[in-house]
Structures are given as C-alpha cells and as structure tokens.
Amino acid sequence: MEDASVRFLLENLNRLRLHQADLISDVKDQMERLEKNLLLLKRFLNESTGKREILEEVTARIREVVYKAEDAVDVYVSQALEKETEKYFRRASDPPGKLLGVVEEVESTGARVKELYDDQRQIDISRSQTDSVSDSESTPTQLQKLEGNQVSFVRQDIVVGFEDEADKIIEYLNEDTGELDVLSIVGMPGLGKTTLARKIFRDPTIEYEFPIRLWVSVSQVYSARDIFLTMLRDLSWITEDMYGKTDEEIAQTLCARLEREKFLIILDDVWTTKAWDDLRDAFPSNKKANKILITTRMKNVAYHTNRFREPHMLRYLTSDESWKLIKLTVFDNPNCPRNWKSSEELLLICVVACRL
16 A cells, blocks of 8 residues: 555655755755655555555554655745745754754654564464465565555645635535536746645545545656556556556546546646646546646646636735745744744845745
C-alpha cells in the first residue's frame, strides 16, 4: 500500500530539484536526507500490503510526519520566493533549522516503522511455522495493488482570504451541469491557486458529492502516460500487464473506469494547452455531472479547456489578509509573540512591499 501523501511530497521535492534548484541550494543536504527517508517509508508501506495489523498505526504515523515535512518545505520555498524580504524571513523563522528538525523526525518515524514491520514479520513467520502455511510475500516484480477505492490525499493548508472564493467554486462544482464541465483557477505564481484547490478538494460536501476524487500535479514537464498510470493506481485499477500497453490503451482503460462513478479531477499547475489536449481523451463526457478543476497561470489554457465558462481569476490578498497569513506561517499563531511586538511595524511594511 503506497500512501498518496508520501508520493505527493516526493513529486514536489523532485520538481523543486529539477526546476527551482536555486531556491533550495541552502538546504540541499536536508532535502536529500528527507527524500531518502521518504523513499524508505514508501518501501515499508509497499511491503506492508496485506498486513492489516500494522497498516493503521504505520499509515497514521507516516501521514503525520509527512504533513509536517510538507509544511516545512512549503514555508521555506514561499519565503525564499519573497525576494524583497528573503533574508529577513530566513533569519526570523530559521527555515533550515525547521527543515532539519522535520528530517530528524522523519528518520525517527522510519526507525519506528521498521520496528513495527520487523515485529510483524516475525509474527508472520511464527504463524507460518505453526499452521504450515506460507504467507504470500511481496516481490519486486509483483505489482502492489492499493486497497480500496483510494484517492490522492492532500494536506489541509493554512488558508487565508479564500473562504468566499472557495464557497463559490464549491457551489458550482455541486451543480448538476449534466455533461463533463471544466473550470479553471487562474492567477500569478504565489497567489495561492494550489492552496485554494486543496481546500476545495478536502471540503466535506465535495467528498460526499464525488465518489471519485483525484489530484494530479501536471507541472511544466509532464508525461501523460505517467499521469494516467498514477490515476489508475489511485483507483486500484491497474495490473502488471498495463505497463506494456500503449498510451492510447491506458487512456481508454482509465476512461472506462471513470465512466462508472461521478468524479472530480483536479489538474494542478497546467502550463500549456497541449497538456490539456494530451489528457482530455481519458475523461469521459457522460451524464454524471463530472467536474474537472484546473489551476494555471495562463489565461489561454483556461479558455482553451472551456470556452463557454469564464475562468475564476484569483485576486490578491488584502493587506490585512497578507498580514494574517504571515503571522500564521511564521509564528503559527494569529498574533505576534510578545517579544516581537517591536518588529510589528517592520513586518507590516514588508507585507505592503510584497504586494507591490
């Protein structure tokens, strides 16, 4: 069983390394340690498939520490992108130190998971000897099938200023529009498109309305084949022979699976109209009021995916909202610590500067 939260963070780390290496140069060692340990946790999860005795505890521990790691990475990257205040915020919140602490926690979790896995393996061996029945063991050549109808799992981010916008989009997504409908969230980098989409993805009414919810990170460099296979894996609808099929056959298989139930698919960070064209045929146009939500920085992408519906243009945060977001991100609290009160005026100036 591969937990999607682990895969989601590994994909983000890979994109950072490929496309934003300069932003993480100061924490390269921490990032490499984090990725190494995440891969270890992923392997333990895969090898635990079928061992229900340890899956619940292992999965809960891993998700908790992965969310902390994703928070630390997001905070570091978002602050590094604020060029006007980069040095100040690094000094204020010490992201490298926070990252190091999270890396150590991931390593500690990995050690505990290994203990649980080893203990369970010994129990399995004892049972096998007692019952004279061999437990089926996973091998590297066997495909690890996900249990149940799972969907990609994303963390609940700090959300400031998006409440009304989220409500509007959720209301639209719950409308019975008949055929497949596409809505795009458009905004400049850093405005919070992905954060808003995550909030919508985790909304209880959305979870209830759509039996299938899939989150796909497309990005500037993508492989339609890999995206299709990932979606099939999330749907527990994949076999070993699938990897030998053509891209068209894989897309047809995905389309056939999606036709069975009402779905919401979020395509995050779509850069080009070609990306949509490459993926479009895998999404059925049946009468189940299915929805696709796209985040993009390109208006032409939004109009290309649906020329009949205006995209949702993401606004800038107000000064008050920006100030609240900084306090929650830096201090994990809506108020400044007492010993920071003297710096509050400087921070407010930084908020205004970042919005110019």
